[in-house]
Amino acid sequence: MKKEKIETENKKSISTQIAIIGGGLAGLACSIRLAKAGLEVILIEKNTYPFHRVCGEYISNEALDYVKSLGINPFDFGAVSLDKFWLSSPSGNKLELDLPLGGFGISRYTLDYELSKIAKKEGVEIWDGIFVKDVLNTNKLNDTNKKNESKFLIETSNGTIGSQIVIGSYGKRSNLDNKLQRDFSSKNFPYIGVKYHLKTDLMPNNVIALHNFWRGYCGISRIEDDKFCFCYLSHKDNLTDFKKVENIEKQLFTDNPFLSKILKEAEFLYEKPEIINQISFSPKKLIEDDILMCGDSAGMITPLCGNGMAMALHSSKILSDLLINHFDNQISFKSLKKEYQKRWNHQFQLRLKAGRTVQHFFGGRKSSEFLINTFKHVPSVARKVVSLTHGKSF
Ligand SMILES: Cc1cc2nc3c(=O)[nH]c(=O)nc-3n(C[C@H](O)[C@H](O)[C@H](O)COP(=O)(O)OP(=O)(O)OC[C@H]3O[C@@H](n4cnc5c(N)ncnc54)[C@H](O)[C@@H]3O)c2cc1C
Incomplete structure (x- = not known):
């Protein structure tokens, strides 16, 4: 009762040039670049930093220079280099590969928190612990976006924000997808994601391993402080059949000797895992x-x-570059939208398609066995798949 009253008294109504909904990597990075360019930015994040989230916490090196350009060197915070890849089938048939570009491991707890501190320092107003309930485009027909006029009204749990531009960086699935009636929002999606941190001496420090189990796969790799991230994606039918994630692990991980050993011998550091559901890989409108x-x-x-x-x-x-040009009067909002779509498709469309195709081979006993044997006998196919699903340094 008391809390509700305080919240009501503190509710705000303010306006800004750019509002960013969601403070994961996309939102935080946009906010830092836009604030560095002198723009007024509010970032709204429903959780309070620092916090854990479901993610395998392996970042491809293609992003390293960019992360550094935002103002953080992940290796100063204990990131670990990863340059080898292991892939196993549910029965334990294992492939080992060198990763041509490689990556690094760092927890999202640390990375997102450090980026949020940089954003604050650069002048971003961070509303964390605040939930966006709805976004209203008050001038749908005006495609030109008049400068200094709020086109959007954002309703949050802390009051209303008027904004000229809104960036939706709210992740895989959110209440806002339903509010915006996005094409995929009424569908049910069949995947759940589960994450733990653990300590083990069963894994080398420079390896990212992907171990298949029936209707799922699990990634394991080093992060800071001698810890490993242990994160898996499972079809929700496993949850229907086994009722709890602990039962999925007990019943299905035991088939795969690598998973089974880790499950038995590693020290799991959370009492409970982080869990998300309704994960969608469907194409979305930009x-x-x-x-x-x-x-x-x-x-x-x-x-x-x-x-x-x-x-x-x-x-x-890509987006923050275009927005900086827009506020510099170099590009209209209409052209910005066209250019953003063009550059986004060029960079990502093929990668998303390749990822969806390869996923069909994972989580099946025969299909993952077939994939691993093909990669073993024709290594150029494995190299091609890695190159199709990755980009270049940016
Ligand atoms: C099981 C699993 C394993 C993965 N492993 C890896 C990996 O190893 N390497 C890799 O590169 N990628 C991995 N990914 C993908 C990676 O996690 C995402 O691509 C990445 O986090 C996307 O960042 P984002 O900023 O778009 O979204 P997110 O990081 O999800 O951030 C979105 C933010 O928006 C906030 N939000 C949502 N709705 C609202 C609202 N209404 N109001 C306020 N805030 C809101 C959320 O709280 C969240 O913090 C994995 C994903 C899954 C599911």
Whole structure:
């Protein structure tokens, strides 16, 4: 009762040039670049920093220079280099590969928190612990976006924000997808994601491993502080059949000798795992009602590619460059939308398609066995798949 009263008294109504909904990597990176360019930015995040989230926490090196350009060197915070890849089938048939570009491991708890501190320092007004309930485009017909006029009204749990531009970087699935009646929002999606941190001496420090189990796969790799991230994607039918995630692990991980050993011998550091459901890899519209989508809310690549964070960061670069030009009067809003779509398709469309195709081979006993044997006998196919699902440094 008391809390509600305080919240009501503190409710705000303010306006800004750019409002960013969602403070994951896409939103934080956009906010830092836009604030560095002198623009007024409010970023709204429903959780309070720092916090854990479901993610494999392996970042492709294609994003390293960009992350550094935002003001953080992940290796100063304990990031670990990863340059080898292991892939196993549910029965334990294992493939080992060198990763040509490689990546690094760092927890989202640390990375997102450090980026949020940089954003604050650059002048971004961060509303964390605040939930966006709805976004209203008050001038749908005006495609030109008059400067200094708020075209959008954002209703949050902390009051209302008027904004000239809205970036939707709210991740894979949100209440806002329903509010915006996005094409995929009424569908049910068949995947759940589960994450733990653990300590183990069963894994080398430089390896990212992907171990298949029936209707799912699990990634394991090093992060900071001698910890490993252990994160899996499972078809929701496993949850229907086994009722709880603990039962999925007990019943299905035991078939795969690598998973079984880790499950038995590693020290799991959380009491409970982080869990998300309703994960969608369907194509999405990049711009909805003039809201510019960025990161997973624009399109999500299957986690087996280990490329979602790099893509979220890359899309933030493309979008923030265009927005800086827009506020500099170099490009109209109409042209910005066209150019954003063009550059986004060029960078990501093929990668998302390749990720969806390869995912069909994962989580099946015969199909993952077939994939691993093909990669073993024709290594050039494995190299081609890695190159199709990854980009270049940006
Ligand atoms: C199981 C699994 C494993 C993965 N492993 C990897 C990996 O190893 N490597 C890799 O590169 N990628 C991986 N990914 C993908 C990666 O996590 C995403 O691509 C990346 O996090 C996208 O960043 P984002 O900023 O778009 O979204 P997010 O990081 O999801 O951030 C969105 C933010 O928006 C906030 N939000 C949502 N709705 C609202 C609202 N209404 N109001 C306020 N805030 C809101 C959320 O709280 C969240 O913080 C994995 C994904 C899954 C599901």
